[in-house]
Amino acid sequence: xxxxxxxxxxxxxxxALYDHIIxxxxxxxxxxxxxxxxxxxxLEGNQAADTLFYDAENPEDHYSAVQTIxxxxxxxxxxxxxxxxxxxxxxxxxxxxxxxxxxxxGGACSAxxxxxxxxxxxxxxxxxxxxxxxxxxxxxxxYTKRDLAPNINFFMNVPVTPEGGLTFAxxxxxxxxxxxxxxETSVTAxxxxxxxxxxxxxxxxxxxxxxxxxxx
Amino acid sequence: xxxxxxxxxxxxxxxxxxxxxxxxxxxxxxxEAGANVSMLLYNADDKTERYNMPDTLKAxxxxxxxxxxVLMSDNGRVLASIVEDGLGWxxxxxxxxxxxxxxxxxxxxxxxxxxxxxxxxxxxxxAGELVRCxxxxxxxxxxxxxxxxxxxxxxxxxIFVPGHCPAGASVTLRxxxxxxxxxxxxxHPLDPATAYPSSPVAIEVLPADPxxxxxxPCVLRRPENRRAFENTWSYFALLGQ
Ligand SMILES: [Zn+2]
Numbered sequence: 001x002x003x004x005x006x007x008x009x010x011x012x013x014x015x016a017l018y019d020h021i022i023x024x025x026x027x028x029x030x031x032x033x034x035x036x037x038x039x040x041x042x043l044e045g046n047q048a049a050d051t052l053f054y055d056a057e058n059p060e061d062h063y064s065a066v067q068t069i070x071x072x073x074x075x076x077x078x079x080x081x082x083x084x085x086x087x088x089x090x091x092x093x094x095x096x097x098x099x100x101x102x103x104x105x106g107g108a109c110s111a112x113x114x115x116x117x118x119x120x121x122x123x124x125x126x127x128x129x130x131x132x133x134x135x136x137x138x139x140x141x142x143y144t145k146r147d148l149a150p151n152i153n154f155f156m157n158v159p160v161t162p163e164g165g166l167t168f169a170x171x172x173x174x175x176x177x178x179x180x181x182x183x184e185t186s187v188t189a190x191x192x193x194x195x196x197x198x199x200x201x202x203x204x205x206x207x208x209x210x211x212x213x214x215x216x
Numbered sequence: 217x218x219x220x221x222x223x224x225x226x227x228x229x230x231x232x233x234x235x236x237x238x239x240x241x242x243x244x245x246x247x248e249a250g251a252n253v254s255m256l257l258y259n260a261d262d263k264t265e266r267y268n269m270p271d272t273l274k275a276x277x278x279x280x281x282x283x284x285x286v287l288m289s290d291n292g293r294v295l296a297s298i299v300e301d302g303l304g305w306x307x308x309x310x311x312x313x314x315x316x317x318x319x320x321x322x323x324x325x326x327x328x329x330x331x332x333x334x335x336x337x338x339x340x341x342x343a344g345e346l347v348r349c350x351x352x353x354x355x356x357x358x359x360x361x362x363x364x365x366x367x368x369x370x371x372x373x374x375i376f377v378p379g380h381c382p383a384g385a386s387v388t389l390r391x392x393x394x395x396x397x398x399x400x401x402x403x404h405p406l407d408p409a410t411a412y413p414s415s416p417v418a419i420e421v422l423p424a425d426p427x428x429x430x431x432x433p434c435v436l437r438r439p440e441n442r443r444a445f446e447n448t449w450s451y452f453a454l455l456g457q
Contacts, residue, residue, distance in 0.1 A: 003371045060354040065269075066311030069374060070405055075309065076372040086356050088314060105279070105309065107270020112292025116275050116444045129290075146354050148290070150270045160368040164280040164305060166273050 005079035009096035009180050011037065011214050018213035022049075024206030025195030027131040029139055031056050032183040035216035037095065039180040040191070042155045044207035046171030048194040049154040050108045050128045053083060053091045056186035059141060061085040062149040065104045075160060077102040077152065083181065086149070091187050096180035100172045103153040105160065108132065109196050118198045131192035153194075154179050156201065171201055182216070222421040226253065226401045228414030231341035233349055233398040235260040238391050238452075241299065241422045245386040246363055249379075251415035252404040254312040254338045254359040256346075257287060257295045260394040263351060265291045269308055269358035275440040279368065281306045281360060284437045286392070286444060293448040294441070295395050297434035299424075300388035303381060307361035309374065312338025313405045322412045335412050341400035349396060362387055363417075364404040376406035383415075390424045390434075392448050 013019060016039075022028045024047070032038055040049050053063040067084040069075050077083070079097045082090045107113075110129035114122040129148060136143040155173040160166050195206050221240065225247070226232055236242060244253060259265035268290035276285055283301040286294045298306075318337040319325070325334040339356070346355050363385060365377040403413045427445075429435050435445050 060352065062354065064311075064356075066309060066358045069309060070311050073374050073406070074372045075368055075374060086353065088316070105270060106274055107268065110271075110290070110292070112290070112447065113268075113271045113275070113288075114292075115447060116271070116288065116292045116440050120443060120446070145264050145290075146351075149357050150268070158274075160279040160372070162367050162369055164278060164367060166277050166279045 003076070004100040006098060006100070007079040007096045008098060009039065011039070013212055016212040016214050020211050021208050022191060022193040022211060023208045024193055025126050025131065026193055027135040028191040028211060029135040030189055032187045032189060032213065034183055034185055037180055037182050037214045037216065038189060039178050039212045040154055041176065041178040041210040042099065042173045043175065043210055045175040045177070046155065046173050046202045047207045047209055048156040048196070048202065049209050050151050050192040050194050051154055052132065052149065052151045052190040054147070054188040055085050055089060055091060056188045059143065059147070059188065061087050061089065062147055063091060063151065065150045069104055075104050077104060083152070090184045092181040092183050094179060094181045099155055099177040099179055101157050102179060103156040103158040105166065106153050106156060106158040107150045108192060109194065114198065122198060125197065126195040128192035128194050132190060135190055168199070168201055220420050220422055224419045226399065226417045226419055228401055228416060229336035231345050231400045233345035233396065235394060235396050236391050236421060238393050239424055240391050241388050241424045242391065243386055243388040243420045243422065244362055245418040246381050246383060246415050247418055248415035249381060249383045250409070250413045251363040251381050251417050252402065252407065252413065253362040253417050254342065254400045254402060255362060256342060256357070256359055256398040258396040259289060259295065260396040263349070263396065265289045266355070266357070267295055267360070273308060275444065276438060279308065281308060284433050286434050286441055287360065288444050292444060293451055294392040294444045296389040296391050298387065299390045299434065300386070302385050303363065303387060305365040305380065306387065307364040307366040307404065308358065310361050310364065310366045310404055310406050312342065312359050312400060313402050314339045317405060336402055338400045338402040341402060342398055345398045349398070361404050366406055374406065376404060376408065378408060392445070
């Protein structure tokens with residue numbers, strides 16, 4: 001595989017069937033039909049869009065970091081990456097990417113993991129897993145915390161070293177960078193636009209992202 | 217090390233699940249070279265709480281596990297600590313094999329034809345045990361692959377290291393919570409060996425010495441580890457245990 005396949009999209013925002021801004025700290029959950037294309041835009045740069053996918057026909061089959069990594073034998077995502085479910089089923093394919101690196105290992109922040117990573121006093125702070133759980137609660141459909149698998153962090157840079165270390169590097173994203181992916185089946189997308197205030201990756205300043213959807 | 221509470225020889229292709237109490241050691245020993253045991257962990261008393269790969273790796277700035285590391289739950293607590301390790305590296309990102317991948321790599325086998333010599337795979341083994349424990353496919357997530365080494369090069373390519381596990385290699389977990397362990401003795405999915413790798417693995421459960429927060433290497437390894445232990449001790453203090 002490769003490091004970064006820079007590919008711009010031909011799609012025009014004014015032809016999108018859906019166009020929405022997700023403010024920092026907010027969630028978003030929506031179904032995509034097969035062939036529909038989802039673009040996530042990092043409006044101000046270095047914002048982490050924590051994202052999960054489910055097979056809409058079988059919501060128990062969630063996005064799987066390890067199936068995705070195993071399928072391409074590489075931990076980073078870029079143009080051409082196939083995002084797979086736990087069963088191995090392809091859920092989406094990344095068809096354009098102007099960012100360069102998207103994280104598969106870092107997961108989402110939570111109140112509890114914030115106490116571990118930063119300080120016990122961070123327990124009341126807003127976090128991604130609260131956002132995920134609120135979206136799942138509003139959706140119903142039998143989704144529970146069990147369905148919160150390790151997610152993708154679009155626009156986030158979490159390099160792994162050959163010696164087995166894991167680091168948090170400065171972002172490789174910038175204002176206006178985007179990633180675009182085509183649904184290969186009926187997919188439910190769940191995004192938490194990360195409210196993390198303890199992480200220097202985003203200069204301690206969470207910012208909005210934009211989501212657009214096109215018909216194939 | 218005389219007081220072994222329980223032991224089992226996990227045959228190649230075999231699976232096992234069961235609850236093991238906090239304060240016990242679980243020692244895994246590869247009886248032949250090239251072992252791989254895929255492992256999932258859950259809080260035995262509340263199975264919505266489980267081993268969380270990203271939380272474990274992020275908090276300890278590591279992509280692999282060895283002595284001194286802890287396995288964290290998705291609720292900010294320590295499910296288990298690695299207190300002894302002769303190998304220095306256990307894989308966290310490789311996942312487990314599937315029936316399709318096993319057939320593609322080693323040839324199609326079935327019980328109908330090969331009887332109990334048919335080639336088992338990690339996902340089916342884990343799925344069956346999960347259902348037996350009241351869980352299901354949705355509870356599957358990244359496993360820890362004991363005895364296997366996978367590293368990433370600078371470009372993020374995942375590379376399996378053959379010959380990492382010699383016969384007799386062992387790793388010992390100390391359980392910090394009552395944990396449901398779900399195990400599958402099936403090959404690592406990235407193992408390039410063309411013959412189905414098969415090493416029996418001995419599992420022994422022993423009592424652990426009490427954790428001394430002032431000296432314990434797993435507690436002291438990082439401030440993050442200490443806070444995760446503090447969360448764990450609070451959990452049991454609230455339960456009066
Ligand atoms: Zn977050």
